[in-house]
Amino acid sequence: MIEPARSSVLPRAPAARLVSVTIGEYQALGSGTIELTISPRRTVLFAKGGSLASLLVQGIAEGAHIAVHALSDPEKPRHFRCEFEGEGGEHLVYAYDRRFQDLDDDDEPFPPSMRWEEHAARTDEANVDLWTVRDRRAVFGDGSRISLPSGVGALALAGESSDRVPEDARRIRAYLEGIRWLGLALARPPLEDRASVTLTGRSGVLWTSRGLDARLLSLASTLVIWFELYRDRYDKVVELCQRIGAPGVLAVQIMRDTTARADVAPQDRAGITFEGVDFGRLQDNVLRRLELLVALVDPDATALLIEEPEVAAVPGKIGALLEVIEACAEHRQIIISTKSPHVVDWARPEELRFVEKSRYHELSVRGLDFSELSAAQAHVASGGKLSTFLAS
Structure with missing residues (x-):
């Protein structure tokens, strides 16, 4: 539960x-x-x-x-x-x-x-x-x-x-x-080699996924932890998706490990989908949008270093993305x-x-x-x- x-x-x-x-x-x-x-x-x-x-x-x-x-x-x-x-x-x-x-x-x-x-x-x-x-x-x-x-x-x-x-x-x-760096290129395998991503770990403490790039792991684990423990942050990301013209359903599913022995730490599992597509198979521009929105919501961010936000914008919606950056950055540079x-x-x-x-x-x-x-x-x-x- x-x-x-x-x-x-x-x-x-x-x-x-x-x-x-x-x-x-x-x-x-x-x-x-x-x-x-x-x-x-x-x-x-x-x-x-x-x-x-x-x-x-x-x-x-x-x-x-x-x-x-x-x-x-x-x-x-x-x-x-x-x-x-x-x-x-x-x-x-x-x-x-x-x-x-x-x-x-x-x-x-x-x-x-x-x-x-x-x-x-x-x-x-x-x-x-x-x-x-x-x-x-x-x-x-x-x-x-x-x-x-x-x-x-x-x-x-x-x-x-x-x-x-x-x-x-x-x-x-x-x-x-x-400082949150939102780079233009993501370290990912070729499209035909991309697989679904399952995060494992202790609920509310640490989530990891073997073989996933550190930058994408940070994004995935943050979304899962926010879904569990900081639901207002998670809900804010969902709201901002709507505002930038990307109204798909962002969903996190957590499966509890009920088989672990008392002397072994539980290894829960979590998955993320957007518009029904697994996190590991999402397009680069979708991942960059999510990464940018998470950085805007993150209360510990002091500055956002964003490479070419026009590439991450929903086609024809660059103005909406810039409006959200302007409105949500608040005191950040x-x-x-x-x-x-x-x-x-x-x-x-x-x-x-x-x-x-x-x-x-x-x-x-x-x-x-x-x-x-x-x-x-x-x-x-x-x-x-x-x-x-x-x-x-």
């Missing part, structure tokens, strides 16, 4: 917002450094053709993930810096730098060694260092020091219950952990890559960023300059579309 669903509070405001992000030496975008200023509410990245804007969104997500978990993948951003403004007006800066050795030795059987450096500071009137990590040692603003494992920063320790790290480290970590004039028209001129490559293949990001911005604002104020202005 399913336990009564618990209530939950839908989206709450984060304690900080991003002001800028810098990533460097990200293999997907080259060896340069790219800085992006972030608008308070939404930032729309636009590139003429290609996938540069989406790769930049992905780089931001991966940089934030590495900052939290101190991962050693050399293909991900080696340099990452972000500036925050707190709810009290204070300004915080966090940055890591990862340096690798033995990258040129093709016969080396082990991963390259990584040296982790990290720095965080308050840059408002206080203008003080919060902590610095170098040579496996963290030095905090009060002068205290701790030794760290190789390749680990103080921000990675902020998830622990100890009092060794300052409260600002926990705030920065909470924001970066709350939204960073979107797009090739669609509909999404460009949804943005304000000051929220638009161009991702460009120079003749020397160097990548840069820029907003409209002063004269362009004034002209674009006047064009939009007179009833024109921003996409039309950019094409003129």
Whole structure:
């Protein structure tokens, strides 16, 4: 028998917002450094053709993930810096730098060694260092020091219950952990090889499915847990499906294991269908819609990094999807890559960023300059579309 669903509070405001992000030496975008200023509410990245804007969104997500978990993948951003403004007006800066050795030795059987450096500071009137990590040692603003494992920063320790790290480290970590990356491509087998998905585990605690990509497993397990314990969140996802023009029936079925011995933990089973189609056989765009709606409802999300939402929209319903993003994001920041004039028209001129490559293949990001911005604002104020202005 399913336990009564618990209530939950839908989206709450984060304690900080991003002001800028810098990533460097990200293999997907080259060896340069790219800085992006972030608008308070939404930032729309636009590139003429290609996938540069989406790769930049992905780089931001991966940089934030590495900052939290101190991962050693050399293909991900080696340099990452972000500036925050707190709810009290204070300004915080966090940055890591990862340096690798033995990258040129093709016969080396082990991963390259990584040296982790990290720095965080308050840059408002206080203008003080919060902590610095170098040579496996963290030095905090009060002068205290701790030794760290190789390749680990103080921000990675902020998830622990100890009092060794300052409260600002926990705030920065909470924001970066709350970033939800909604990528364009899903890791799935070819259509003919896709099979039904059954999740197993302990009800209300953990659901898993062997062989399912981590991103899709997160979506599936979240839907099952919300169905069990946070029914208001689950019902909100169902409601939003209706609002974006995807009114199919979303159904979760949980089968209790009644055969387990008393000394063996039960292995319950769960399945998900949408419009009668099993989760494992759903089309990519349907899964992306569900993933986006779950991120909008998730109360722990601080920012949504969305690659090309026009691809996930119900055909002819991109406007409905953008309306739902606008209405449900509330205090979250939204960073979107797009090739669609509909999404460009949804943005304000000051929220638009161009991702460009120079003749020397160097990548840069820029907003409209002063004269362009004034002209674009006047064009939009007179009833024109921003996409039309950019094409003129």
